[in-house]
Amino acid sequence: LSSNTAAATTTTTTNSCSSPLISTEDIQKISQGGVAIIPNWLPPHLITAMHDDAQQLFQDGQFRPDGLTNTAIKEQGFSKKADRQTFRGGAGWDSDIGDLKTRQEFADRMKELRIQLAQSLNRPTLAEDGTLKHEMTYNWYEPGAKLGRHLDEHHEETKGPTGWMTPTRRSVTWLVYLNEGWTKEEGGALRCLPRSDASIQKNTVQVGCHEGNLQVGWINDGVDPVFLDVFRESGGAALYQVNNNNAEREILSVRDFDVPAQPIDFSKFLKEDIRESFAQISTSRLDPRFANKDAAANNNNGAIAQHDFECSDEPTILDVTPVAGTLVVFDSVSLPHLVREVTGKRQRIAATGWFHEDSQFSIEM
Numbered sequence: 492l493s494s495n496t497a498a499a500t501t502t503t504t505t506n507s508c509s510s511p512l513i514s515t516e517d518i519q520k521i522s523q524g525g526v527a528i529i530p531n532w533l534p535p536h537l538i539t540a541m542h543d544d545a546q547q548l549f550q551d552g553q554f555r556p557d558g559l560t561n562t563a564i565k566e567q568g569f570s571k572k573a574d575r576q577t578f579r580g581g582a583g584w585d586s587d588i589g590d591l592k593t594r595q596e597f598a599d600r601m602k603e604l605r606i607q608l609a610q611s612l613n614r615p616t617l618a619e620d621g622t623l624k625h626e627m628t629y630n631w632y633e634p635g636a637k638l639g640r641h642l643d644e645h646h647e648e649t650k651g652p653t654g655w656m657t658p659t660r661r662s663v664t665w666l667v668y669l670n671e672g673w674t675k676e677e678g679g680a681l682r683c684l685p686r687s688d689a690s691i692q693k694n695t696v697q698v699g700c701h702e703g704n705l706q707v708g709w710i711n712d713g714v715d716p717v718f719l720d721v722f723r724e725s726g727g728a729a730l731y732q733v734n735n736n737n738a739e740r741e742i743l744s745v746r747d748f749d750v751p752a753q754p755i756d757f758s759k760f761l762k763e764d765i766r767e768s769f770a771q772i773s774t775s776r777l778d779p780r781f782a783n784k785d786a787a788a789n790n791n792n793g794a795i796a797q798h799d800f801e802c803s804d805e806p807t808i809l810d811v812t813p814v815a816g817t818l819v820v821f822d823s824v825s826l827p828h829l830v831r832e833v834t835g836k837r838q839r840i841a842a843t844g845w846f847h848e849d850s851q852f853s854i855e856m
């Protein structure tokens with residue numbers, strides 16, 4: 492078990508709108524399934540103004556429990572102490588409450604980043620605006636709160652009956668921390684669980700999605716992504732990898748199949764000789780909430796697991812200290828992560844969101 496700690500150190504000031512907002516190296520990292528961590532990314536005046544805005548909105552009762560279903564809130568008891576809370580601003584980040592001007596300035600900066608990502612990751616529909624498309628929130632953890640291991644997005648076909656009902660899906664996850672002088676001792680690290688550095692570096696095929704088909708696993712020691720195509724001519728589904736510089740698909744499943752209900756074990760559809768080297772990103776053990784279909788159907792993307800995991804069998808652990816100004820960006824489909832318990836005495840506050848791409852298909856509502 493190797494443990495990398497990327498602790499962003501505090502307050503070296505950088506100029507605000509220096510373009511581009513993200514380096515080629517960081518783009519490459521995201522594309523290979525790594526985590527881009529950029530300290531001092533947010534200009535200091537925005538850190539202060541956004542922190543104050545979040546605090547005011549919190550006092551005004553504008554935050555809501557998040558990551559739990561309503562049933563879960565009733566039956567299992569949502570606790571402000573233990574769970575993360577979110578400001579989505581009712582109609583959105585643009586609601587006319589709190590410090591709207593500051594939130595707009597931030598939204599403009601994020602839009603610039605989004606347009607850069609659309610181009611450099613070759614995910615063109617990221618660039619389009621849309622009121623129901625990109626998500627922008629503040630999140631809030633009281634001392635003692637944490638968030639279990641999860642993925643931010645899953646293959647539509649694995650989400651049950653509601654899977655194909657939204658026209659867009661999460662593509663890129665971003666977090667911007669707002670906690671001045673936060674130290675490791677205060678806890679609340681964002682724990683990312685990428686593959687090993689060696690596997691990431693050997694990877695040549697962009698993670699997350701291939702021609703509209705989302706990724707569900709890895710083969711070859713975490714080097715090559717495995718995608719799920721559910722629109723085969725046969726009417727069934729197939730698992731495949733991409734070879735020869737993106738030129739061809741190699742089918743990895745024995746024959747086309749119907750994707751079963753959760754909990755899903757994709758390995759049983761694979762040719763025997765590759766089964767051993769297959770690793771599913773989300774399983775009922777690693778992501779119990781997602782694998783429970785009732786919970787998944789009720790939940791916002793079915794994304795949040797309730798349990799914290801020791802991660803003792805994870806190859807790589809990358810802990811990010813949530814220091815003010817740090818930007819974190821990763822692919823929403825392929826990177827498991829969690830938030831460790833806040834052990835200090837103050838709240839952990841962040842702006843966080845998801846840039847959406849169009850889904851390859853959606854059921855008209």
Ligand SMILES: O=C(O)CCC(=O)C(=O)O
Nearest residue numbers: 630643666681830841843
């Ligand atoms: O607050 C964080 O650092 C991460 C939050 C998160 O993973 C999520 O909201 O999906």
Ligand SMILES: [Fe+2]
Nearest residue numbers: 641642643828
């Ligand atoms: Fe997340």
